[in-house]
Amino acid sequence: MTVSPLVWVLTLAGILALLAFDYYFHVRSAHVPTLREAAVWSCVYVGIALLFGLGCFVFGGTATGSEYFAGYITEKALSVDNLFVFLIIMTSFRVPRENQQKVLLFGIVFSLIARAGFIFLGSALLNAFSWVFYLFGVTLLLTAGNMLKPQTEESHSAQNLVVRISRRLFRTTDDFDGDRLFTRIDGRRMMTPMVLVMAAIAGTDLMFALDSIPAIFGLTQNVFIVFTATAFSLLGLRQLYFLLDGLLDRLIYLSFGLAAILAFIGAKLILHALHENNLPFVNGGEHVDVAEISTGLSLLVILVVLVVTIMGSLFSTRGRTQTAMAHIRRDAAAYLDSEYTADAGERERIFLRLLAARDHINALGPEARKQVKNEADLMELCRRVADSHAAAHAEHEIRPSL
Incomplete structure (x- = not known):
């Protein structure tokens, strides 16, 4: 599918407009x-x-439509997995609940x-050097191997190399000042911990990109489809987090x-x-006559694997028990932290969720x-x-009588 410059401009304008709308109508005013x-807004996006x-499908044909949906579903699934790491980072830095939207x-x-x-770098490399397909394939197989270890709260840490470097480079205040990046203390302008959180x-976004971009190039080499599938999988991620x-x-x-999906695409x-x-040094430089996997089959495999793993997670006793343990640890820390949120409804929500987790155990x-x-x-x-x-x-009951 050939995409005209006008379509590119309109698509980019639409994406920027959605981001601007998200900021001015949802994020600018801090709230939970x-x-x-x-x-509602997850469904909209x-x-x-x-x-x-x-x-x-209508303007590009069945192949183009299938490539887009295969890429979109794969990137969306990867972004959901990435949300877990974002959750650990914001919990580690004690980001107030009202300000988490801005971080996201x-x-x-x-x-x-x-x-x-x-x-665009990957596309240029693939067009210039066909052996880059080997590199991307091996990268995905290695990533798949690393993901075989269960991803629990204990297996992630916000104190990664980026954070440690950020802590050394940026001198910040001990406390947040709303969602501001800078504040003034004793007349001096200083950075808040929000700078460290965003660093x-x-x-982590850079590391995630190293996994996701080879994955979607394994499904399509159409740069427009790769970009739009990636962009639309990210839009609405803030709402999906909550x-x-x-x-x-x-x-x-x-x-x-x-x-399994990354290994398949690899x-x-x-x-x-x-x-x-x-x-x-491979077959004397000649192409090897091997069967290739169609985009339609790829889309089917991706959907089946995701449905099976998600349903298996939701209905497993182990999953519910692990969730209960994580909720108690995080919700207790949040509730006992006076700076977590000023929203009484949010405090009540995490209290009730903690009680439900306790009752489950x-x-x-x-x-x-x-x-x-x-x-x-x-x-x-x-x-x-x-x-x-x-x-x-x-x-609260005593106050009115005072």
């Missing part, structure tokens, strides 16, 4: 999105992506810019499904590289209870939160 708000895909929007914008650069998000909050820990098998890339081969049978680590510590956290909650309500 309600579940309804997150659900997914709907826009689906309509664009239908346009690809920054991450989306930075990711778009970084991935656009990788896309950590930017660093919608899936509470389910991210539960998707315990998603990393296995993504590993194999597809290597087969394509063999078909286009011109390396002198208490109701486990002997075999399932073996999965629970440090149960005594978890129950102690629940007790501390319950005491704090009771004290807060008692103080």
Whole structure:
């Protein structure tokens, strides 16, 4: 499919307009999105992506439409897995709940810019050197191998190389000042911890791009489709974060499904590289007559693997138990942190979620209870939160009479 400069300009203008709309109508005024708000706007952004895909079918044909949807679904699944790391980073830095939207929007914008650069660089390399298909294929196979380890809260750490370097380079205040990057203390202009959070998000975005761009190039080499599928998978990611909050820990098998998808696409890339081969030490520099995997089959495999792994995660006792443990640890830390949020409704929400997680662990049978680590510590956290909650309500009832 040949794309005219006008279509490129209109597409870029539309993406920028959506980002501007997101900022001015949702992010500029710091608040905690309600579940309804997150659900409605997640559906809106997914709907826009689906309509664009239908346009690809109508104006580009079946092959182009299939390539777009295969790329969009793969990138969306990878972005959901990346949200877990964003959650750990913001929890580690104690980012106030109201200000997390700004961090996420920054991450989306930075990711778009970084991935656009990788896309055009990758396209140029693939057009100039066919052996780059081998490189991308091997990269995806190695990434798939690394993802076979379960992705739990303990397997991630916000204190990565980027964060450690940022801490050394940037001297920041101890506390946040709303969502500002800079504040004044004793007349001196200083950076807030928000700078470190955004540096950590930017660093992880770059690492994610190294995985996702080879993956989508394994499904299509059409730069317009690669760019738009990637862009639409990122748009709406902020809303999806708040919608899936509470389910991210539960998707315990998603990393296995993504590993299978990346390995499949890696194999597809290597087969394509063999078909286009011109390396002198492989078959004398001649192409190798191998079967190639169609885009339609790729789309089917991606959908089946994702459905199986997501449903398996949601209905597994292990997934629910792991979610309960993660909720107690994070929700207790958030509730006991006076700076986490000033929204009484948000504090009540995490309190009720913590109680539900506690009740789940208490109701486990002997075999399932073996999965629970440090149960005594978890129950102690629940007790501390319950005491704090009771004290807060008692103080609220006394105040009107004073």
